[in-house]
Amino acid sequence: MADRGASALSLPDDWPAHPDPVLALNRMGGFDWDLDTGLFHMDAQAHEVFDLRPDEYDGHPESLSVRVPPVEAYRLDALVARSMKDGSENYGAYFRIRRRDGSLRWAHTQGYIRRDGTGRPRRIVGIVRDATEELADSEARREQAARDADRREQTNVVQLTTAALAHARTVQDVVDVVKDTHGLTHLGATGLVMGLVEADRIRLIAEGPAESAVPETRVTRVDENCPTSEVVRTLTPRFIESPEEFAERYPVLWHHVTGLGITAAAYLPLIVRARPIGVMGVLYSGRSGFSPKDRGVLLALGSSIAQSLQRAMFYEREKDLATGLQQAMLPRTIPSVRGADVAVRYRSAALGRDIGGDWYDLIPLPGGTPSGAGRVGAVIGDVQGHDTHAAAVMGQLRIVLRAYAAEGHTPATVMARASVFLHELDTDRFATCLYAEADLSTGVVQVVRAGHIDPLIRDADGGCRRVFVDGGLPLGLSAEFHSLAYPVGTLELDPGTTLVLCTDGLVEQPGTDLDDGMRTLVSLVGSGPDDVRNLADRLIDVAEERGGDDDVALLLLRRRGLETAQSGGRLQRQVAPGDPGALTEARRMIRAAVRAWGGRNRADEIELVGDELITNVLMHTEGSAVVTLRVFIGSGRRLRVEVEDSSSALPRRRDAGESGVSGRGLLLVDLLADAWGVESRGGGKCVWCEFAVRDND
Incomplete structure (x- = not known):
């Protein structure tokens, strides 16, 4: 010096x-x-x-x-x-x-x-x-500067906390901001309690540090003798400035906190519109008293927290209401399907009541086979908009589409009728939708797409691909523009193959186009787990991590490879009109396949029925007949004959009369086959029949 x-x-x-x-x-x-x-x-x-x-x-x-x-x-x-x-x-x-x-x-x-x-x-x-006065003035200046710095720091804490609370959506978000140790340290606090007023009780939603928990105060009545109850009753903050004051005013509570080194505390009512919604307590160690400035800072902080807490409570109520409404519109349960493993998932949008009209459904269909494997309709769709009206329209559309499918209409007819219904509903909303009708015994899936994104197929070995399906206009718009002819695409699910249907919330991302999103989804599905439930969870987790303001609906259908019949072979031949050689070759193919696949004892029956179906096509339609033979090996061996044509006219039984030479075809099929049926295939149809045969015949 x-x-x-x-x-x-x-x-x-x-x-x-x-x-x-x-x-x-x-x-x-x-x-x-x-x-x-x-x-x-x-x-x-x-x-x-x-x-x-x-x-x-x-x-x-x-x-x-x-x-x-x-x-x-x-x-x-x-x-x-x-x-x-x-x-x-x-x-x-x-x-x-x-x-x-x-x-x-x-x-x-x-x-x-x-x-x-x-x-x-x-x-x-x-x-x-x-130098006494000189140093006294200097010390006073230093002390004043330190006090000013403390006040600025406390004011900054209030400002920073308020700014952070502006981004809090949920009550837990508010708690996390308030419990931030950096903020508590700058306020000089060592502990915190926060509770919500529920009727005549106060329920704690936060307290810390962990070792300061008092079990008896988890839920307290408003009329109890404790500081949280008192400030709620009086709507007045309570500043406890010494351990002696704490012990005198609240002896029961002091008995529990006496070992925590608490020397002062501030309890603040959280008030919104003159009504208490909660209470906050800030606890201090090594401190006595609160200056007017300290009290002002704490009151300002309490007011900011109260406003944020009220917004968070409104948000959660609206979120619960919206989510509950949409969940009520979705199927409560998904039926179990013999021959398939199914997983469905739904993720609501990230914005309060701004829910969407996404939905899924799985519809058992009439028909099926003696093997027990059934026919199901898988639906995925999205009504335009993100509000309760979209959810309400979705609920009505889902029920109508389910009813049309359960009546046995073809996929194209189901989609067309659903579009007309939505158009006549007198709403300005349209909906994208994809309807897939799957025969789990054969693996044949007919797909109709109304403005929706394409499905994905994941093979048993983990490979995944996007299936491009011709589509029509979204539901509602196709009826308005008189374009109700929906093309039908056909694909096959081999055993162990999974059909993936989802809404665009899982695909679309800000800044990327649809094709990039689809490629990303293909990669995710291909690298995901084999089990459909685990795969569905993985996809929804990715959607959660990504965030976004759109709902996500997801339906996965995996054709089983062990419990249902497994294809042991397949042959196919086309028979053109006016080509007797092709007809003869088709008969030979049927005879040879039946004998090779162990159906020797029923070879004549199968060949006769196949010949009848082919002849009907050549006689009553203008196109070719496509003959497909399949053998299924599982709980029992079955042979299946399919004859496909380009005519949409369905076959019907007719009374041939005593001397008639025609009209007996379907009677013959019904008599000889164990099961038979008709399926729509695009613009045409497929007549199929199945025969149970014994192994080693």
Whole structure:
């Protein structure tokens, strides 16, 4: 602290030095220290600084020990010795003096070191002055600056907390912001409690630290004697400024928190529109009392938290209402399907009540086979819009489409009638939809697409691909523009293959086009688990991680490979009109396949029925007949004959009469086959029949 002004002192020629009158006017005393003799001369003003009378000082520095505490004396001696040793010309230091009445005052000294020709210190001339007021002003300024900094920091905490609360959607989001340790630390708090008012009770939703939990206060009545209940009853904050006050006012609660080192606490009612919705308690250790500024900061923080908490409660109520409405519109259960594993999932949009009209459905269809594997209709769809009206329209459309499918209409007819219904519903909404009708015994799936995204197929080995299906206009629009002819696509599900249907919320991402989203989905499905339930969970988890403001509906249907019949072979041939050679080859193919696949005992029946079906096509339609033979190996061996044509006219039984030579075809099929039926295939149809055969025949 060697410093200011010492170098400006002039050395007197005589000794002791005479004090400068200017110094005296500024209440500065002078001293002259002869290092050879050790005498330390002080003037009258210096005596006043040290609070010494002239007769109490003998000129030796040791005599000053009655006024200079030992610690201060050691520090000054070390400073002077170091300055003389390192060649310094001056030094300066603040030190304390114990006055006659025992009080301490601050003083400041400056000294100029005079040396001889060899550089040896010979004499020190300097000043000493009272620095109490100077340091008091400086200390006051430092304390005021520290208080201002604390207040700014607390105000910043309120501002930062308020800014963070602006992004809180749920009650838990609000709790997470308030419990942020950085904010609590800057407020000087060591603990927190927060509760919500529910009827005449207060339920805690947050408390910390964990070891401060008080089981008896998880739920409290508003009329109990505890600070949270009191501030809710009175709508007035409660500031507890000492442990004694805490123990006196709330002895039961104090008994539980006495070991936590709590010395002060502030309990604030969280009020919105003059109604208490909750309460917050901020706990402190090592603190007593709250200044008006502290109270203002806490009240401002409580007001901000109350507003955010109210918004979060409204958001959660609207979210619950919207989600409940949409869940009520979706199927409560999905029927089990023999021959398939099915998984459905639904993820609601991220925005409050802005739910969408996404839906899924699985519809058992009439028909089936003796093997027990059935026919099902799988539906995925999305009504335009994100509101409760979209959900309501979705519910009506789902029920209508289910009814049309269950009546046995073809997939194209189901979609066309659903479009007409939506158009006549007198709503401005349209809907995209995909309807897939699957025969699980054969794996044949007929798909109709109304403006919806394409389905995916995941093979048993994990490979996945997008299946491009010709489609028509969305439901409602096709009826409005008189374009109700929906093309039907046909695909096959081999055992272990999975059909993936979803809405665009799983595909579309901001900044990417649909094709990129589909490629990403193909990759996700291909790399996902084999089990359809685990795969569905994985896809929904990805949707959750991605976020987004659109709903997601998902339906996965996997054809089983073990419990249902498994295809052991397949042959196919086309028979054109006017080509008797092709008809003969088809008959030979049927005969050879039947014998090779173990149906020798029923070869004649199968060949006769196949010939009848082919002949009917050639006689009653203008196109070719496509003959397909399949063998299924499972719980029993079955042979299946399918004859497909391009005519949409369905076959019907006719009375041939006693002398009629035609009209007996379907009677013959019904008599010889174990099961038979008709399916729509695009613009045509397929007549099929099945025969149960014994192995090794």
